[in-house]
Amino acid sequence: MSKLADIIDGKQIAQAVRQESKLLLAELKSNRGIIPGLTVVLVGDDPASAVYVRNKEKACQEAGISVTTHVLPSTVAETTLLNLLDQLNNDSSCHGILVQLPLPRHLDADKVIELINPMKDVDGLHPLNIGLLAKGTPRFVSATPAGIQQLLGRSGIDPAGKRVVILGRSNIVGKPLALLLMQKDKMANATVTVCHSATPSLESFTSQADILIAALGSANAVTGDMIKPGSVVIDVGINRVEDSTRPKGYRLVGDVDFESAQHIAKAITPVPGGVGPMTIAMLISNTYHAAILSVG
Ligand SMILES: NC(=O)c1ccc[n+]([C@@H]2O[C@H](COP(=O)([O-])OP(=O)(O)OC[C@H]3O[C@@H](n4cnc5c(N)ncnc54)[C@H](OP(=O)(O)O)[C@@H]3O)[C@@H](O)[C@H]2O)c1
Incomplete structure (x- = not known):
């Protein structure tokens, strides 16, 4: 039987980021x-x-x-x-x-x-903040892309020199993430390709990715046969699918078919418990930075 992919535990990593922010926030309160x-x-x-x-x-x-x-x-x-x-x-x-x-x-x-x-745009969506990111001098980076970069870095996966394929070009995830990972900087420096609904033959791109990041908003759209063996798969998607066995009548799944992908990838994020918790952790960190910026 093939070895299953390592699970990138977003919950645990987010907890560590939140703990670090908590200490910084306590310092900010006591010192200033x-x-x-x-x-x-x-x-x-x-x-x-x-x-x-x-x-x-x-x-x-x-x-x-x-x-x-x-x-x-x-x-x-x-x-x-x-x-x-x-x-x-x-x-x-x-x-x-x-x-x-x-x-x-x-x-x-x-x-x-x-x-x-x-200066208060902790979601990093204001055109000025997107522009600063594009220019290579980011101020606030949108929380989900920032969280993905932290997930990779803290799991020992350096995007530098890797071929990263991002599925989705939204202003909240795909575009800022592409800008972030192509920066000439630490935990970036990747060769980034962005795919979208007008991309023909998605598999010809996904199968080349050392790091595949799915942000399509389409349940289980990326299957194991589309993934490069030994790659890292980051699943941003949060989709509700009907499930009568659950009390709420639905369950959450990602954009990646976890069952098939875990046999092919080297490492993978689960849904829930992957990217989601990181988004919240980075909002805390961005708010801390906003407070620091406000006092110079
Ligand atoms: N975990 C988190 O914290 C977090 C945060 C934000 C979003 N999300 C989740 O991430 C997913 C994406 O969110 P979003 O806001 O970026 O979504 P969005 O605004 O709907 O954008 C989806 C993108 O995927 C592309 N796309 C859709 N179907 C495709 C297909 N079959 N092949 C290729 N490209 C396709 C679209 O292409 P076009 O541009 O051509 O339409 C679009 O660029 C959603 O499930 C959302 O719930 C999670």
Whole structure:
């Protein structure tokens, strides 16, 4: 029987990152009297978004961040949301602002993100922060890509010189991740290829990847036969699939078919318990940096 892939334990690595941040936050409080403040804005009643926000609140508070959450109705007028952001931009006790995405359709997410003070943009989505990352001088890196880089680094997997293939080109995951891993820097320096829905013959790319990162949003789309033997597979996807044996009637699966992939890959992240916990850990770290930046 073939050896199964090593599991990259995102839960454990995220716990270590959170512990480090907790110490830094305690130091910041005792040495400089600063308690970083994070404000989360949740619009509407999407159950998945509500769970994500609750998890972020809990983890940030546990680390020593003061969290305030504004919950706005799904019908909120754009001006109301923009006025709230304007107020937060000018509130010195608020160091980081996170608007939970996706927003209801009538709201223009780009416009909303562009209104966030880029020095408080702990999600790293403001065009100025994306531009700094593209230029090679990152300030805030979007939490999921930053978390993936940490997952690799802390598992002893250096992307330098490796062929990395990213499936998905979203502004939240695929694009910033490609920018991050192609940097001329430590834990980067990879040769990056980004695939998307217009990529013909996905397997011809995935089968060449030393590190394959799937962020498609399509349950079990990447199967073992598409993967290069001995590669590292990072599964970003979080998809609900029906499962009548579970109390909630569904379970979470990734974009990678774990069952077949674990026989081919050298190392793989599980879903849940892989990339997800890292995203929260990096939000804590970004909020700490926002507080540091605010005092120079
Ligand atoms: N673990 C975490 O913390 C975390 C954080 C964020 C997202 N996620 C999960 O990661 C997944 C991706 O999220 P996202 O926000 O990046 O999704 P998204 O905005 O829907 O983007 C999906 C990307 O995948 C591409 N794609 C879709 N189907 C494809 C196919 N069959 N072949 C090739 N490319 C395909 C799309 O191509 P086009 O651009 O051509 O449409 C798009 O670029 C989702 O499951 C999401 O829930 C997890």
